[in-house]
Amino acid sequence: MRVPRGGSHSAIFLAAGITGLLSLLPLLFVLYVAVTSGWDTIADLVLRPKVAALLLNTAALLLLVLPLSATLAVACAWLIERTDLPLARLWSWLMVAPLALPAFVHSYAWSAFAPRFHGLGAAVLVSILAYLPFVYLPVAAQLRRLDPALEETAQSMGKAPLAVFFRIVLPQLRLAILGGGLLIGLHLLAEYGLFVLTRFDTFATVIVDQFQSVYNGPSANLLGGVLVLLCLGLLGLETGLRGDERYARVGTGAARQRRRVMLGRWKWPALALLTAFALLSLAVPILTLSRWLIAGGAEIWRLDFILPALGQTATLAFAGAALTTLAALPMAWLTVRAPSRMQKLLEAAHSYVGALPGVIIALALVTVTVNVALPLYQTIATLLFAYALMFLPRALVGLRTSIAQAPVELERAALSLGRKPVSAIWHTTVRLAAPGALASAALVGLGITTELTATLMLAPNGTRTLAMRFWSYTSELDFAAAAPYALLMIVLSIPLVVLLHAKADRADQA
Template structure:
């Protein structure tokens, strides 16, 4: 028997909070649509259909079309060597394959430009992009390769298929989801990256938007370039969904618990070692050599700049505040996705996730326009900068929180409410305490993303704000590579824990 009307419940309050965050997350997309309508179709046509946009589009298509296939080939080969062969030191090579994520993309570019000053254009962009972003493909492919049921390969071999045919007909098709997911991540990063391509003077939509913004301060041309960039992101998402297909990759039953037999490389071991060794030298050795060289040339004087301490403190402050604020904003959505799944929850969750596929330059440009036109006192303030960080890294926080909340039994939460605890108090005292490790990991992922973020910080940071990334960028623009080296090294040291966490989680998920 119902004794009282439920009224406005705790779930309703969480739902309202999730809706509000979703509406804020829609600001960048709303900005693009609003500016397009306000500019007028004739002006939009003139700004979009012009040689400059065509040049940027050709550069973008070539960059994606050349980089992604090469990255797929290298990632699959490297994953097979570390997970399916008797390659000596496979565990070490596996970690070294992930470690380049600890080096920001624009630091990779800085290292190569320092070593080869004449690097310019498409092929230089392809090389540095592969060195910086290959781990995004290697991680899912290697993880999926560990989970494959070796019985399927044994059956194919028993039917007379050669090892090469078994790989292409049995193993490779089962890697499609991992390859598509990793390729999407790489493709989105190629669209969003600014510092890497600006340093090697390869024009992309991101570099053009920032240049246009700095010269015209949010002129219509920059807004329309942002619109084209959003369309490019949507096309990439649609293409990935089409290539991924609807095939099922699961089997009925538990499958084989035994690991797959490792292939003996025999006399070819030294030849195969050249791949992981070469990639490690190019992706880690070059940055390490460059940083060591500039730090050695600078000596103790390179560390004497007063900006180093200021940049480190401000970077850590923004990372901690941004990480905590973003995690708090993601909490309602993460709780709903675990405790109250449904159609509305899926719509709201999509609003949280889509913004993660937008380049940071689009998010920053949207906030610049909104603050200038609607809330001028917020223009170039810490509030706007932290809002940009929250929008850009919201998906990271949701993913981390959702996994953590799913492991906290809902029965304990309900028991606390049955004993008289208000809903929010029950969630805070029971669920959040049990989820604390996952919450901390989510905050760390967001904080480390903020540590190396460049584009939005350049466009939105208040005057006087100095972070490791912006100070590094300023010094490299002045060709002062010696003074820039300490800032690059500190960013690497702060980012390395993320690579360790990703590598550990990828192996822990399959019990290794």
Template structure:
């Protein structure tokens, strides 16, 4: 820390060390360790069940035609859907950020808005319009329409930040527009593309409802079917083990594709904003493409919901059932969001105040569980409670722990950004005034990071609102969330009765989707 002539204190890395050192190995480190150990339970338990099952039985359950079929389905789905999302997102991102497209801001919001529609509602909408839609082609189509915004957001943000100096230099050397794009612009989008592609790939591995509607078998649908039909623990656990292996393979592939290249502007001055490319004759086809994408990704779900609401009339609004489902969803969403945020505080604090090798390893474990499909987390907790903690089976405590494990990374990321903006000297000053470490932390850093905590809670609550597989397997008897009620009615082919629940879920998701859109604009300096 140093003092300016006006007495202002400036904090630096050296100033943060006393506060960090005083708490590094105290209760907060112990709490972070306990949470990390809890996040490893799904992985450790599935490994333990594999050992208990016996290698011969495990091998016979893994190396069988059914697993091979599911693996082929998974590979084809990833190989077709993820590149399609990438191509579509790059095209839409370039049009909305780097061209003179009419109404670019409106179109950019419409490219993000499909995130407000849960993937299984996308699938419900398409199947009710095209009843014969099924199989791999249907799965790829609906997946791309539901998940391309996960790639559009980082790609469009990266395009806004690019310095056009490199493009100008390439053009001056005689490269044409297409050559400049593929040689200069596209390589600078590598990090955004890899991160978004990983997110889409992990969602495809975890998705259940979307693929059930289009009758396309994946590991997640097979695990849930195995659990619901025969409660076959070993077979379901072996499928979960293969699914986890697919997740880790995706993580490794993303790290390999990301590489260590650096695309940053070095030198004096500031990067200027790029000039908008003139579309000319391509303006009308570009607008048509955006209109078609919007119609398919937003028009079809909203049209379908409106159609079934009109067909069902007032009688589908069973307010007693809807009110109960909304109440159960609210309790679970708020409880899970609060638990995940509280559990995230120790690791978020350590990542900012006491960074180091051990901290990075523990934080990586917390993020790892977020990459696991919810069905894997739920299956581990189901088997654990049934075998050893039966009183906790299908209780509120178990499902809240599952939500905490699944959505912990969302809370950590949001809290970490806010804690980084809270001066560490405030904690030290509070302790010097006689407050205990916990009280000092709570009265200073935690209060200042309240906006980040609120954003993290909102992100977790949105995930819980749309969660299906873990809720199906772990919810207490009598619990009926919006997602479960929608799934029950749609499973009975009563699409009209399911429509009100679909509408409420979309309406509740739209504000947070808008928040994500606004935050992406702020991060890019707009």
């Protein structure tokens, strides 16, 4: 049901409009750089061998990581969800657990474990280990929801199991595979720390290095424009491959237990595959981290450094999560209560920033503050604003779902009892959506806790978060001193893994 247009609608629309306009700053930055630089400057700085090498590196990374991640994720999800594999529940948790380790912590562990292991091979391996859960989670959830009758019908017609999988099951996993692959691809374009430690140049690493050597230099800005084009190309490719086929069945079907495939003699190779992934993605980082913690002893637990870093990280995470959730609230309400063409445009403005690397948002804010609002350059306000832009889509998705579950009749009842419109929404819908809002805020806060690139570029002098302290020590190859900060980031990230796994289970039950 639609909420009647009125004061509350206009005020919320205005708030969402302001947030949407502010979200366009990174896109305007790219256009500004292109217009002000001129073709000659663009040609000199972009059309050169270094950029061509970066394009080749990026293409090689995407062409290797995405297919390998998708293949491995589908294989592991099918083994866990569809076969009689022992301890399936445990393996499911172990497949998601690598998300508790930030990508640059994975790279830190492998750099310490195998110092000579670097280049494209190291970048591909660490990327798969760090990001494969992004494909595994949606694929596993989709496998649990598929109607078994489709496969049983195909089998009754004489189709071999392999043919059933490729012709019936795999096409229905396409959306999950493409969605997870898109997330991995965007992370690959945005990641900085992982590729620096594996000594593999990407656009993000070169942009940050140039920014740190020449603040707001034209080369870094133009490379940022190229990176945005790559992100948009990746989004367009995913949209084209997704197509418009219908995947929903007609009718509710019959709830029944699916028969699991008996692995027989293939049980041991299956266990070997899952064990290898768990060892490479979890055992190596944990053992490496433990080794450095033991080797460093009590001396590396510098509480005079650790406690301020922990306090600054918690403060930024709490403030950033609160700001981002409040900024997303008007748009989430409009999406559920007042859908329209304008609402869809505003929602797109809120959502597209999630596809942009943090380095682009940071470069945009540096340009704006240096040229328009210099007092805001390298301030906490600018850093929090960057966090809000980066994690706005993450908050919007959770809030939208929570508000949709709150009955609109309660808002109308509050209005009929004399409540002002905003007060009626706040005391009914917002209160009912509070658990979902807290979960969204937790996801945003955990993302801020491990954010590195934008924090390095925008943090005020004297700011030292856990990620910044960790990066400072690893840059000096002092892996022992970096270990406590890695451990604290992992501990703070564990709730994210639990939350994601629980949400996947709830989605399956629903």
